[in-house]
Amino acid sequence: MSRRASYTEGLGFGALSFASLALLSVVSSIVTARIYGIHVLGEFALVVAAANAVVVLSSTRELPGLIREIATLPPRSPRLSALFFAVLSFSVTITATVGLLVAVAVWFLFNGPIDQPGLFWPGVAAIAGYVVLDNTTQNIEAVLTSFRAGRQLFPIRLGQAASLFAIAVVLGLLYGTVWALVAAQLIAAGAALIWRMVVVRRYVTLRLPPSELRAGFRTLPDIVRFGLKIAPGALADGASNETGIWILGSLAPIKVVGAYNRAWMIARQTMLLNVRVTEMLFPTLIERRHNGDHAGFDRVLVDTLRYVAGGMLVLASVGGGAAVGIMSVFGPGFGAASHALTLLLLVPALLTMSMVQRHTLYTFDRPWLATASAFIRVALTIGTAVPLTIALGATGPALALCIGLVADLAFATAYVLPRLHTPLRRLWSLRSAVGLVAAYAGGFVTSRAVYTELPNYGGLALALALGTLVYFAALIGVGGYADRDRARFDRIVRGIRLRLGRRSIKATGAVPQ
Secondary structure, three states: OOOOOOOOOOOOHHHHHHHHHHHHHHHHHHHHHHHHHHHHHHHHHHHHHEEEEEEEEOOOOOHHHHHHHHOOOOOOOHHHHHHHHHHHHHHHHHHHHHHHHHHHHHHHOOOOOOHHHHHHHHHHHHHHHHHHHHHHHHHHHHHHHHHOOOOHHHHHHHHHHHHHHHHHHOOOOOOOOOOHHHHHHHHHHHHHHHHHHHHOOOOOOOOOOHHHHHHHHHHHHHHHHHHHHHHHHHHHHHHHHHHHHHHHHOOOOHHHHHHHHHHHHHHHOHHHHHHHHHHHHHHHHHHHHHHHHHHHHHHHHHHHHHHHHHHHHHHHHHHHHHHHHHHHHHOOOOHHHHHHHHHHHOHHHHHHHHHHHHHHHHHHOOOHHHHHHHHHHOOOOHHHHHHHHHHHHHHHHHHHHHHHHHHHHHHHHHHHHOOOOOOHHHOOHHHHHHHHHHHHHHHHHHHHHHHHOOOOHHHHHHHHHHHHHHHHHHHHHOOOHHHHHHHHHHHHHHHHHHHHHHHHHHHHHOOOO
């Protein structure tokens, strides 16, 4: 019988998954940029934007509602399985309907203002891939993350990313068109979906009494109603994230779109940590609140915010300082988005901190406040994106994203933190906050100075390494760390030693005394 993993274990595998995928993504983005070139990548950005439109418009956010219902249920229970099948049926229906409507809209856009008629059928293929493959994957992962099954998800996600990279390289060398990139995505997603379907059988049973299945469908309206309160916020977030590509596609040459897309892809890959954190945090907060563990609830929430800020801002600090060198790796023309990259690398940290607090609002049964926060973000993002793009080119949409997220984060913070039972100063000290600011500034200045003096690949590697060392030296030296951080680290080390000891016993066949 599969167990429900601890938050630390789930988050640990989530962080490992993020780090592995981020590293693979960097290598993949460089290699594919060299193989396909800036023009094809610009085309692919528009194709992906078509599929992302389905992601945004079809989202009724039923999956958070599903997680709220099953986060405390045992694996393979009839109720859990019935709720899963009810939500999956609803999700497939709504996504397929929206996908058809978006395909019609894409035809008019690609034959109209965007003027890329040859991209219509690749766009349709990408839309179909999301409807059939990715949407089903998301429903399955809702069950897996309810059990914080990071250990099972890690190899699946890594395998999908690795196969996508390998297939994209092979098809790129053979064909080198936008169709090759689309095909690589579809093949990798299909294989990974089959793998997930095998794993989810540990938690979901197909043998259901008809009465349980009917009960699951009777609960479906409550799940959907909760999701619909969140859905407008998801629409707003999707619109905010995709604003840059659509506006640049209308106002700038395709090469500028390709350069921005490569910078945005780097930021989007680091945004994976947002998903990895919230998918483990949300069921944990539900459990703590359900059990009346207010101190544990507060500690998990604030420590997650602390670790997110400290862990993700190193990417923005060091990568932002060496942005010119990073974009030069992709080849000629990509340097046009170097300033955009400096700003875009701030987006994952800001977005993750915002999403952590929005999921806390879901736990408090305040989904409308989370939606209001998202609308503040989209209003400022779209309202500033067009004039900033006209004035600053590829840097404009990146700056607009940061403006919207800062307002979003401020709004969510104002509603979440006052509801904690533990004073914030006991969980996140002023010294720690000052250390975070000093770390960002130190890492940025160091990496920028080193690459300015050594503007080559070796200098870039040195800039990233020294910038990272300075960042963490300032983060720990100035900000320090709490006693609970030391205790948590000791528990992790003991757990690793225990697992290694068990594996050693199994390998040697020794009998413990």
